[in-house]
Amino acid sequence: MLPSQKTIGIIGGGQLGKMLMEAGKPWNLKYHILDTADAPASALASKHIVGGLMDADKILELASECDVITYEIEHIHLGVLKELEAKGKIIIPSPKILEIIQDKGLQKLFFKQHNIPTTDFELAENQSEWTDKLQKLKGDKVAAKLRKGGYDGKGVELIVKKDILEDYNKIPFSESVVLEEFVENAIELSVIVARNSKGEICTFPTVEMEFDPKANLVEFLFSPANIDSKIEEKAKNIAKECILKMQGIGVFAVEMFLDKNNEIFVNEIAPRPHNSGHHTIEACYTSQYEQLNRILIDLPLGNTDLICPSAMLNLLGAEDVNGAYEITGLDTILSLKGVYIHLYNKSITKPKRKMGHITVLGESIEEVKQKAAKIKAVQGMKQL
Numbered sequence: 372m373l374p375s376q377k378t379i380g381i382i383g384g385g386q387l388g389k390m391l392m393e394a395g396k397p398w399n400l401k402y403h404i405l406d407t408a409d410a411p412a413s414a415l416a417s418k419h420i421v422g423g424l425m426d427a428d429k430i431l432e433l434a435s436e437c438d439v440i441t442y443e444i445e446h447i448h449l450g451v452l453k454e455l456e457a458k459g460k461i462i463i464p465s466p467k468i469l470e471i472i473q474d475k476g477l478q479k480l481f482f483k484q485h486n487i488p489t490t491d492f493e494l495a496e497n498q499s500e501w502t503d504k505l506q507k508l509k510g511d512k513v514a515a516k517l518r519k520g521g522y523d524g525k526g527v528e529l530i531v532k533k534d535i536l537e538d539y540n541k542i543p544f545s546e547s548v549v550l551e552e553f554v555e556n557a558i559e560l561s562v563i564v565a566r567n568s569k570g571e572i573c574t575f576p577t578v579e580m581e582f583d584p585k586a587n588l589v590e591f592l593f594s595p596a597n598i599d600s601k602i603e604e605k606a607k608n609i610a611k612e613c614i615l616k617m618q619g620i621g622v623f624a625v626e627m628f629l630d631k632n633n634e635i636f637v638n639e640i641a642p643r644p645h646n647s648g649h650h651t652i653e654a655c656y657t658s659q660y661e662q663l664n665r666i667l668i669d670l671p672l673g674n675t676d677l678i679c680p681s682a683m684l685n686l687l688g689a690e691d692v693n694g695a696y697e698i699t700g701l702d703t704i705l706s707l708k709g710v711y712i713h714l715y716n717k718s719i720t721k722p723k724r725k726m727g728h729i730t731v732l733g734e735s736i737e738e739v740k741q742k743a744a745k746i747k748a749v750q751g752m753k754q755l
């Protein structure tokens with residue numbers, strides 16, 4: 372079978388699915404998606420099965436029509452994927468990996484068991500366990516994370532230990548959590564790793580993320596990261612090690628913290644293309660999306676070098692706009708050289724929702740940073 376005759380099934384039809392399909396257009400790849408009726412990726416799919424991501428029957432329907440299944444979001448029905456894999460269906464990445472990643476507690480235990488550097492942590496089943504567990508951790512602050520269901524910073528609270536030890540009413544979660552030591556003034560890095568079924572593995576150049584402290588979402592992202600080449604090498608090796616230990620096949624984003632002593636701690640892994648890899652569409656010879664397509668249809672990995680320095684800005688829903696909207700400032704932005712706008716085809720906005728992104732290319736990282744700051748200053752959103 373020619374690779375282009377294979378049908379790829381994607382669970383989820385958001386922006387990541389949309390960009391995966393856009394990357395497959397030159398090869399005429401065919402995709403079926405499963406998501407709700409308003410899914411951004413709908414128009415690009417050969418077939419759209421309308422349904423929820425936890426609907427086992429719909430996942431079975433998708434699998435029955437497709438040669439290979441992938442997913443663009445972690446919060447999906449795990450049990451049915453495990454059954455399908457046991458019956459021989461190719462699911463990339465394996466649900467065995469998804470099972471670890473869906474639970475931040477299992478993920479931390481996995482890192483510890485495989486000597487992957489990560490911050491010290493404790494698991495608390497319920498609120499009565501918090502005091503004991505907090506006292507076992509070093510430092511004044513702790514990151515408390517719901518083991519399951521969190522995303523984009525939701526389900527994560529950065530807390531001062533003393534506040535909780537003095538007043539239990541301040542415990543932010545009643546469910547099972549990971550409590551982990553806080554990395555002060557961390558530089559947040561991401562390394563995207565791709566590995567195919569033949570065992571070929573490669574990394575994309577390291578990305579440095581700059582967060583919006585209020586939204587707890589990535590605001591700017593730069594590649595190359597402003598770090599020493601030895602540290603970059605170390606980050607890439609750690610990221611590869613994570614995926615090798617998981618025997619992962621697919622595209623994975625390994626998010627890390629770099630502290631002031633140049634120590635690296637793995638924060639978490641996403642088993643899919645990632646926000647921190649959007650820039651690869653224009654900035655790298657092979658994008659994270661093309662790389663996943665190659666893996667899904669069993670082609671060799673592509674070269675991941677940066678063509679030039681780049682930045683990425685998320686276009687987030689404005690705080691005061693809900694519903695129908697217009698993104699403003701695009702005329703000025705489009706007059707700049709080396710700027711690429713991606714809009715996610717979402718008809719409705721809400722505060723902080725990811726509505727699109729802009730990639731900026733330039734000859735130097737300074738030029739890229741200047742252009743990114745200019746874009747940030749003129750870009751806005753209007754209520755319609």
Ligand code: ADP
Pocket residue numbers: 490514516521522523524525526527551552553554555557559582587626628638639
């Ligand atoms: P999510 O899966 O929702 O993205 P993360 O675990 O990545 O959640 O946490 C969200 C953000 O909170 C991180 O990007 C980082 O800014 C901050 N954070 C999380 N854990 C720590 C930690 N141990 N030390 C310092 N900052 C942290």
